[in-house]
Amino acid sequence: MDLQDDEVARYQREGFLKVPQVLTPAEVAECLEEGTAMLRRHDTLRWPSETGMVMDWVASPQLESGAFRRLALHPVITAIAERLAGRPLRMFKSELLRKAQVGSTVTPLHADEGGLPINGVPVTLTAWVALVDVPEPRGCMTFWPGTHQLALPDDGEALETHPEVAFRPRVTVPLRAGDCTFHHARTLHAAHANRTGETRISLATVYMDVEATFDPERLLYSEGLTDALSLHLKALGAGQPLSSEYFPRLR
Numbered sequence: 001m002d003l004q005d006d007e008v009a010r011y012q013r014e015g016f017l018k019v020p021q022v023l024t025p026a027e028v029a030e031c032l033e034e035g036t037a038m039l040r041r042h043d044t045l046r047w048p049s050e051t052g053m054v055m056d057w058v059a060s061p062q063l064e065s066g067a068f069r070r071l072a073l074h075p076v077i078t079a080i081a082e083r084l085a086g087r088p089l090r091m092f093k094s095e096l097l098r099k100a101q102v103g104s105t106v107t108p109l110h111a112d113e114g115g116l117p118i119n120g121v122p123v124t125l126t127a128w129v130a131l132v133d134v135p136e137p138r139g140c141m142t143f144w145p146g147t148h149q150l151a152l153p154d155d156g157e158a159l160e161t162h163p164e165v166a167f168r169p170r171v172t173v174p175l176r177a178g179d180c181t182f183h184h185a186r187t188l189h190a191a192h193a194n195r196t197g198e199t200r201i202s203l204a205t206v207y208m209d210v211e212a213t214f215d216p217e218r219l220l221y222s223e224g225l226t227d228a229l230s231l232h233l234k235a236l237g238a239g240q241p242l243s244s245e246y247f248p249r250l251r
């Protein structure tokens with residue numbers, strides 16, 4: 001699946017891109033079955049909100065599942081990611097996300113950069129693949145085009161320090177199962193609550209420059225996290241290359 005030059009130009013201008021049907025129906029079915037079972041048996045990590053839960057997730061599903069390793073390093077998705085970044089990449093992390101159908105709340109407006117302990121962030125991007133249909137009422141994402149080019153705080157305070165962001169146009173992007181969005185680590189985005197009777201299940205994988213190094217100053221939210229990647233990161237020193245087996249090159 002080759003991207004057109006104008007799609008790459010649009011990503012560079014807007015900071016996100018939807019690519020329909022990067023997965024075959026058989027790949028979606030395999031990952032959905034495996035993902036549903038993993039979400040059932042795991043003690044998931046949680047992002048709570050004042051009135052419910054934004055979402056919960058299984059960290060690094062690729063470490064225990066061949067289907068999710070194939071998905072995180074999927075040849076179509078990774079080729080698109082490298083084309084958009086314009087250089088070779090590694091995987092930083094992959095997360096199997098669930099926005100439950102009961103009690104889920106919106107994903108607040110944020111950019112990813114501040115929570116990623118990576119030097120080399122200018123090329124960092126996320127591929128978010130839907131494993132079920134995600135129309136707006138099931139919690140699809142909304143992106144603020146062009147915000148990756150602004151010097152905005154990335155810790156959720158963009159609206160306080162830059163109130164004009166509330167008046168910028170935004171684009172809500174419903175996805176079919178098997179569709180994918182790619183977003184730059186500096187692009188502001190959010191997601192609706194899931195108000196339907198079906199759980200939203202997706203995989204979000206973050207890719208980074210092959211030369212990226214560790215920035216512990218940005219290792220946020222890691223206290224108390226005992227998943228394998230968090231433990232691995234806590235043992236790394238500042239400036240060390242992120243090049244162990246946790247961070248495979250895409251090619």
Ligand SMILES: O=C(O)CCC(=O)C(=O)O
Pocket residue numbers: 055097107112126128189190191204
């Ligand atoms: O899935 C969501 O609601 C938000 C995901 C997100 O913020 C991300 O993948 O960067």
